[in-house]
Amino acid sequence: MPEIPDLEVFSMNLTKLLKGKVVKKLEVPFPKKLKTPIATLKKQIEKKQLTEIYREGKQLRLAFGKDIRLGWHLMLHGEPALFEGNKYPKWTIIALQFTDGTGLAMTDFQGQAMVTLNPEESEVPDAMSKQVNTKYLQTVLSNSKKKIKDVLMNQDLIRGLGNAYTDEILYEARISPFSVADKIPAARVKVLASSIKKVLKDGMKQILKHDKDLISGEYRDFMKVHHARKEKSPGGASIQSHKVGSRKTYYTDEQELF
Numbered sequence: 001m002p003e004i005p006d007l008e009v010f011s012m013n014l015t016k017l018l019k020g021k022v023v024k025k026l027e028v029p030f031p032k033k034l035k036t037p038i039a040t041l042k043k044q045i046e047k048k049q050l051t052e053i054y055r056e057g058k059q060l061r062l063a064f065g066k067d068i069r070l071g072w073h074l075m076l077h078g079e080p081a082l083f084e085g086n087k088y089p090k091w092t093i094i095a096l097q098f099t100d101g102t103g104l105a106m107t108d109f110q111g112q113a114m115v116t117l118n119p120e121e122s123e124v125p126d127a128m129s130k131q132v133n134t135k136y137l138q139t140v141l142s143n144s145k146k147k148i149k150d151v152l153m154n155q156d157l158i159r160g161l162g163n164a165y166t167d168e169i170l171y172e173a174r175i176s177p178f179s180v181a182d183k184i185p186a187a188r189v190k191v192l193a194s195s196i197k198k199v200l201k202d203g204m205k206q207i208l209k210h211d212k213d214l215i216s217g218e219y220r221d222f223m224k225v226h227h228a229r230k231e232k233s234p235g236g237a238s239i240q241s242h243k244v245g246s247r248k249t250y251y252t253d254e255q256e257l258f
């Protein structure tokens with residue numbers, strides 16, 4: 001699943017490519033996950049100018065002026081894709097054809113990616129926002145006896161964090177993902193707060209270094225512990241993994257258990 005650094009890079013590059021283009025035609029070849037009637041979508045989006053694409057939590061948001069937003073939640077395997085003319089990419093969920101003959105689609109071979117017209121704004125702070133600071137984390141963690149990784153990934157508490165980058169953040173902070181949230185001392189919560197921003201910003205830099213024009217896919221080779229092919233952390237410790245359902249947690253003994 002694309003996470004915050006991926007989506008930030010996608011949105012930046014897509015905005016550079018598509019800002020100012022006018023939608024000639026909107027099509028929804030796969031409406032299974034659609035929550036808005038296609039006719040309503042067409043009425044709201046067609047003939048409108050795309051003014052920006054940005055990230056909001058785990059979504060991409062396409063802005064058409066001040067009042068119209070199209071939310072794209074890529075889920076596990078959704079991807080933005082460019083096309084020309086009427087040649088939609090395979091597995092297209094929604095396609096926007098622009099008046100200049102180019103187009104933008106959202107694809108997903110599993111058909112799980114979701115489209116929402118004017119999604120509600122959330123009051124939950126985004127992981128990259130100034131609100132997610134030491135004070136906020138201390139409040140959130142002190143009220144929870146759940147594992148710290150589960151707390152960080154709870155979208156009702158902090159928006160945007162996913163599995164891979166949460167592992168990297170906890171490694172950076174040297175906190176075991178199995179630590180009980182309210183047992184983590186204040187000094188380590190402060191380290192955790194700075195680690196969130198540091199890891200996410202570094203992720204963006206690494207992705208752009210790998211491919212400055214990236215608009216889809218996941219680049220993870222730079223990750224320190226969340227990497228199936230790596231056996232040792234930068235500190236030389238053995239990387240371990242623990243699987244719950246379909247989600248794997250990667251960690252080392254360098255991370256303290258509270």
